[in-house]
Amino acid sequence: MQRRDFIKVSGAAGLAGMTFPNIILASKTKKMTLALIGTGWWGMNILREAMAEGSSKIVALCDPDRKAMETAAEEVQKLSGDKAKLYTDYRELLKKEKPDIVIIATPDHWHALQGIESLKAGCHIYLEKPISHTIDEGKALVAASEKYGKKIQVGLHRHISPHNMSGIDFLRSGKAGKIGFVRAFVHYGGSGRRAAPPSEVPSHLDWNMWCGPAPLLPFSNDIHPRGFRNYMDYTTGMVGDWGVHWFDQILWWSEDKHPKRVFSTGNQFFKGGPGDAPDFQTAVFEFEEFTVNWEHRRFAANESEKHSIGVYFYGTEGVFHLGWQDGWTFYPAKKDSQIIHQKPSLGMPDHQNIKELWADFIQAIRNNQKPVADIVNSQYATNMSLLAVLSMQAGRSIEWNGEKQEIVGDAEATRRMRRDYRSPWIYPDASNI
Numbered sequence: 001m002q003r004r005d006f007i008k009v010s011g012a013a014g015l016a017g018m019t020f021p022n023i024i025l026a027s028k029t030k031k032m033t034l035a036l037i038g039t040g041w042w043g044m045n046i047l048r049e050a051m052a053e054g055s056s057k058i059v060a061l062c063d064p065d066r067k068a069m070e071t072a073a074e075e076v077q078k079l080s081g082d083k084a085k086l087y088t089d090y091r092e093l094l095k096k097e098k099p100d101i102v103i104i105a106t107p108d109h110w111h112a113l114q115g116i117e118s119l120k121a122g123c124h125i126y127l128e129k130p131i132s133h134t135i136d137e138g139k140a141l142v143a144a145s146e147k148y149g150k151k152i153q154v155g156l157h158r159h160i161s162p163h164n165m166s167g168i169d170f171l172r173s174g175k176a177g178k179i180g181f182v183r184a185f186v187h188y189g190g191s192g193r194r195a196a197p198p199s200e201v202p203s204h205l206d207w208n209m210w211c212g213p214a215p216l217l218p219f220s221n222d223i224h225p226r227g228f229r230n231y232m233d234y235t236t237g238m239v240g241d242w243g244v245h246w247f248d249q250i251l252w253w254s255e256d257k258h259p260k261r262v263f264s265t266g267n268q269f270f271k272g273g274p275g276d277a278p279d280f281q282t283a284v285f286e287f288e289e290f291t292v293n294w295e296h297r298r299f300a301a302n303e304s305e306k307h308s309i310g311v312y313f314y315g316t317e318g319v320f321h322l323g324w325q326d327g328w329t330f331y332p333a334k335k336d337s338q339i340i341h342q343k344p345s346l347g348m349p350d351h352q353n354i355k356e357l358w359a360d361f362i363q364a365i366r367n368n369q370k371p372v373a374d375i376v377n378s379q380y381a382t383n384m385s386l387l388a389v390l391s392m393q394a395g396r397s398i399e400w401n402g403e404k405q406e407i408v409g410d411a412e413a414t415r416r417m418r419r420d421y422r423s424p425w426i427y428p429d430a431s432n433i
């Protein structure tokens with residue numbers, strides 16, 4: 001029943017004549033208002049699934065890049081009939097529209113701040129990973145989610161991918177034996193492209209708003225569109241972009257929350273950029289009963305080792321590879337045993353499971369349940385990425401008290417859990433949300 005029909009019914013029969021379940025049904029099926037903040041590649045992938053699912057009406061889009069936003073608005077109108085209002089400043093959007101739901105698919109340096117402001121405006125959030133750019137921002141976002149009590153689904157769609165779910169079941173059943181070492185990795189081939197020189201800011205882009213609380217670097221086509229992943233001021237590196245998906249899976253399998261110690265090193269093999277993000281990084285995370293290794297390379301993809309992306313779980317009964325487009329595969333230790341393989345079931349474009357994650361999010365809102373990729377578990381996965389970045393930048397290992405979310409005995413490393421914001425943006429404080 002649509003809201004209009006509900007009003008007609010209640011007008012004709014009178015509220016006194018209605019039973020309570022009728023009212024609940026009406027509120028459950030009413031369309032929710034939805035806004036998208038960040039109309040780039042992934043934001044539009046999410047919005048298309050939201051439009052197809054049909055529970056929401058798109059009321060607004062926001063992007064400091066007007067060209068990207070206008071193209072998005074045309075597509076929205078064509079696909080859903082909704083005529084979205086356009087904003088370049090998300091604060092204005094939140095104040096004027098007060099949407100029921102926002103999707104946040106901006107570069108990493110915006111996630112926590114826009115998340116907190118959206119919670120304060122009363123919105124449920126589909127928030128892209130990693131949840132924050134620094135550890136202290138993540139703490140503030142989690143504090144805000146506790147205070148405002150809205151649902152947050154983090155875009156860790158592998159948490160609901162069919163082959164990932166059956167893979168975790170397989171591991172938990174003990175069929176791979178006792179697992180002492182886990183190796184997560186993403187290797188892409190690359191060519192060492194050199195950085196493009198800074199250029200004039202295009203007239204359709206509000207560059208100051210794009211950079212927001214982060215440093216205002218000279219504009220370059222290497223940064224926008226789609227190049228923010230090369231610049232540590234705006235990204236968290238490959239360990240925050242891809243690693244966080246695998247850390248989420250590892251914590252899900254182990255039911256652990258925090259490593260005790262982290263060491264990471266990385267560098268640019270191809271000097272000269274673009275940007276300053278490492279093109280290889282490795283990190284070691286010590287847990288109570290197992291150790292996790294992370295590796296990324298943007299040169300020399302790894303066909304020689306069969307899989308270029310995924311996580312190997314090394315168990316006493318064999319090696320289990322949890323992958324992406326290659327599903328999962330178990331290589332038993334016993335020579336005469338059969339290899340077991342599970343194909344993936346992924347949505348298009350870009351081989352993902354946003355559709356399932358969106359459906360779970362809507363169900364969580366409607367039924368007041370915890371979404372499958374909730375903010376707290378996603379914070380633990382994000383912290384693994386951010387601790388790896390922090391250790392790499394500090395140049396030493398970090399002892400981590402996960403329960404207190406504190407670095408132990410290292411004041412200089414502790415300072416790196418936050419960074420200065422550019423004026424007038426104010427760094428969010430977990431103790432004063």
Ligand SMILES: NC(=O)c1ccc[n+]([C@@H]2O[C@H](COP(=O)([O-])OP(=O)(O)OC[C@H]3O[C@@H](n4cnc5c(N)ncnc54)[C@H](O)[C@@H]3O)[C@@H](O)[C@H]2O)c1
Binds near residue numbers: 068090130
């Ligand atoms: N879950 C996944 O598998 C997955 C996959 C890809 C990307 N992502 C995430 O999605 C996010 C966006 O990545 P992308 O590849 O779509 O980048 P993109 O550059 O294509 O899109 C980001 C958009 O955000 C806009 N933007 C910048 N500042 C803004 C602001 N203040 N307000 C509103 N919009 C702003 C940019 O102009 C751009 O249009 C990243 O955090 C990335 O980690 C997740």
